[in-house]
Amino acid sequence: MTLHEVNILPREELKQQLFNCCGSTAWVNKMLRFFPMDDLVELLEDAEKQWYQCTEADWKEAFTHHPKIGDVDSLTKKFAATAQWAAGEQMTVGTASQQVIENLAAANDAYEKKFGYIFIVCATGKTAEEMLAILEQRLSGTLEEEIKTAMDEQNKITLLRLQKLTA
Template sequence: MSLTLSEFNDLSQEDATAQLLTCCTSTSWAQTLASARPFADIDAMLVANDDAWNKAQTSEANLIEAFDGHPQIGNVDSLKEKYRNTQDSAAHEQSGANDAEDQVLEALAQGNQDYLDKFGFIFIVFATGKSAQQMLDLLLARLPNDRETELANAAAEQNKITRLRIQKLLGAA
């Protein structure tokens, strides 16, 4: 559902929070951003988003809540299904993996499991415009990091994803 900024500003706190939770599943972040209304324009909302996200990420629980809102990339069959179905949806965030070779998808599935096993949360990356190989390369580059570094990396990627989803929610992307 796309809203105008004016419509979003006019929502109740509860409804605005619910709409924001479709962009990022951190309850703390959504409530903080909904409370910052009204916004003069999308840029003001994105600045308020960054502020709300900076507050939310002071708690690891808020970060994990946001990360848990993403589907985990599972086995190779689900990866093939996920990426090849994006051909029907130009707006899909991971469309760069449409034609990924099976080897890359298998390595991506294994890498995602290795990442989850090591850090306790799924690999978060702003996938828009990236091929499966590029996502795999990023995953493999981040896998040697320590957990604190990866929480920060994932938080930064989460905010990029959230900003795009806010723009889509308000028909600005």
């Protein structure tokens, strides 16, 4: 879909497409005010600006719209609307060893228990081993540090998905 095609979508369809890029209701509603967009640069700049103006609750809502890294069942069932994007973003997990997959699952659980939300990382271009190392390193952070990091990672994911949407 081109940016022009996105610009002329019916409002509810545009809302759903934006929600597929970022699962924060507040962010989507903020973004809807800026359409139509003149170009991709404007879209990405507005998306980032609006993301950082959201609240912690808005960020955490967006996090709930991601499957856990390596959770294939979750990817195919709960997240059907974004499964193709998420599968592409996490495609290297499918080639990881069973041990790495098990370690990811255990670290994901520890992360969620410590921080109260799932581990968010922009997985595009990262191997399962790299994501595991990032996850293990981030487990040692504070809640304050981690919400900022997760928020930044969500922003990267959103910007990539907006580019895919308008490609």
